[in-house]
Amino acid sequence: MVRHTATSVVTIERFIIEQERQFPEATGELSGILYDIALAAKMIANKVRSAGLADILGAQGTDNVQGEAQQKLDVLSNEIIVKAMDHGGRLCAMASEEEPDIIPIPEGFRCGKYVLLFDPLDGSSNIDVNVPVGTIFSVMRKITNGRHGTLEDMLQPGRRQVAAGYVIYGSSTMLVYTTGQGAHGFTLDPSIGEFLLSHPDIKIPNTGKFLSVNDSYEQHWSDEVKTLMRHYRGLEGGSKPLSVRYVGSLVADFHRNLLAGGVFAYPAHAKSPKGKLRLLYEANPLAFIVEQAGGCASTGHCRILDVQPEELHERTPLYIGSKHEVELANDILAGNVVAAGSGGVSPGAGAYSVAR
Numbered sequence: 393m394v395r396h397t398a399t400s401v402v403t404i405e406r407f408i409i410e411q412e413r414q415f416p417e418a419t420g421e422l423s424g425i426l427y428d429i430a431l432a433a434k435m436i437a438n439k440v441r442s443a444g445l446a447d448i449l450g451a452q453g454t455d456n457v458q459g460e461a462q463q464k465l466d467v468l469s470n471e472i473i474v475k476a477m478d479h480g481g482r483l484c485a486m487a488s489e490e491e492p493d494i495i496p497i498p499e500g501f502r503c504g505k506y507v508l509l510f511d512p513l514d515g516s517s518n519i520d521v522n523v524p525v526g527t528i529f530s531v532m533r534k535i536t537n538g539r540h541g542t543l544e545d546m547l548q549p550g551r552r553q554v555a556a557g558y559v560i561y562g563s564s565t566m567l568v569y570t571t572g573q574g575a576h577g578f579t580l581d582p583s584i585g586e587f588l589l590s591h592p593d594i595k596i597p598n599t600g601k602f603l604s605v606n607d608s609y610e611q612h613w614s615d616e617v618k619t620l621m622r623h624y625r626g627l628e629g630g631s632k633p634l635s636v637r638y639v640g641s642l643v644a645d646f647h648r649n650l651l652a653g654g655v656f657a658y659p660a661h662a663k664s665p666k667g668k669l670r671l672l673y674e675a676n677p678l679a680f681i682v683e684q685a686g687g688c689a690s691t692g693h694c695r696i697l698d699v700q701p702e703e704l705h706e707r708t709p710l711y712i713g714s715k716h717e718v719e720l721a722n723d724i725l726a727g728n729v730v731a732a733g734s735g736g737v738s739p740g741a742g743a744y745s746v747a748r
């Protein structure tokens with residue numbers, strides 16, 4: 393693989409081709425899917441950038457399968473992605489946060505050997521207030537024999553992903569993706585309309601600086617989750633407090649922590665026993681990225697990428713980011729570390745000890 397630095401002028405198309413060349417058996421179908429996603433991302437970025445000027449802010453007036461009010465940009469981004477992806481002959485089915493069922497490839501178009509799952513617009517509650525939002529995607533190989541993809545092709549554990557990534561529409565538009573050969577970031581240069589390599593081979597710091605959690609749910613958290621948050625805040629075991637940053641857009645919170653080190657946590661709680669975020673098109677793709685960058689992603693009890701999905705829109709608790717903080721979550725939620733003063737084993741200064 394050609395080694396690039398952040399100053400090399402490399403388009404995403406060239407980078408994708410160079411990665412593909414390492415697999416002589418590759419057919420180019422996966423590369424084609426990544427090109428089309430980059431194209432859709434440019435079109436959505438264009439809409440997001442001028443959202444305040446065009447009539448695309450506010451609610452659509454419809455709810456999605458999860459009972460959430462759809463924003464106009466949710467629906468528009470969904471349409472842009474479907475239209476960019478459904479005729480390339482590389483996909484045999486798609487699934488979206490904004491569609492209750494599988495999106496079939498229209499008759500008349502060739503079906504390929506991959507399925508695409510996506511969250512067309514992540515952070516919908518932030519659209520109207522000009523706070524960064526994103527798009528998240530996951531690609532897997534079809535495992536069934538028919539021409540069209542089925543639910544069985546969608547419900548595969550995340551470790552089976554062949555590609556995944558996200559786009560963040562922030563101060564700049566960035567696309568970060570992996571095909572299992574590291575996680576790489578590209579920044580859109582609007583003057584030439586090209587995604588250029590800006591963050592080759594991203595590595596997340598092992599120990600985090602930031603904590604991203606919506607603690608207005610604290611009253612509904614379990615004692616273990618409360619203990620964990622006390623550790624993250626440096627109130628237990630002498631650990632250095634993490635600085636709290638919460639945008640309310642998963643992609644934006646994840647991206648910050650990926651580059652600067654930190655942990656994003658969306659625990660299960662009494663009001664939502666499986667948390668809020670969706671396994672197939674939010675947790676799985678970001679888990680693939682973070683593991684390629686040297687981090688971890690967990691439900692609190694299991695590696696996200698090892699969860700066997702049962703439903704298209706199923707939710708999962710999510711702890712994702714720097715290795716040290718996610719492993720601490722696993723240990724505390726497994727009851728290996730208890731709150732100080734509870735008479736149980738408590739962590740030593742600066743690092744926690746685990747009762748194995």
Ligand SMILES: O=P(O)(O)OC[C@H]1O[C@](O)(COP(=O)(O)O)[C@@H](O)[C@@H]1O
Nearest residue numbers: 511513514515516517606640641642
């Ligand atoms: O308002 P809450 O409960 O903190 O939830 C915020 C979370 O919900 C989401 O907005 C859900 O994603 P969508 O906007 O794609 O539905 C995440 O981006 C974000 O992390």
Ligand SMILES: [Mg+2]
Nearest residue numbers: 511514515674
């Ligand atoms: Mg989302």
Ligand SMILES: [Mg+2]
Nearest residue numbers: 489511513514
């Ligand atoms: Mg969404």
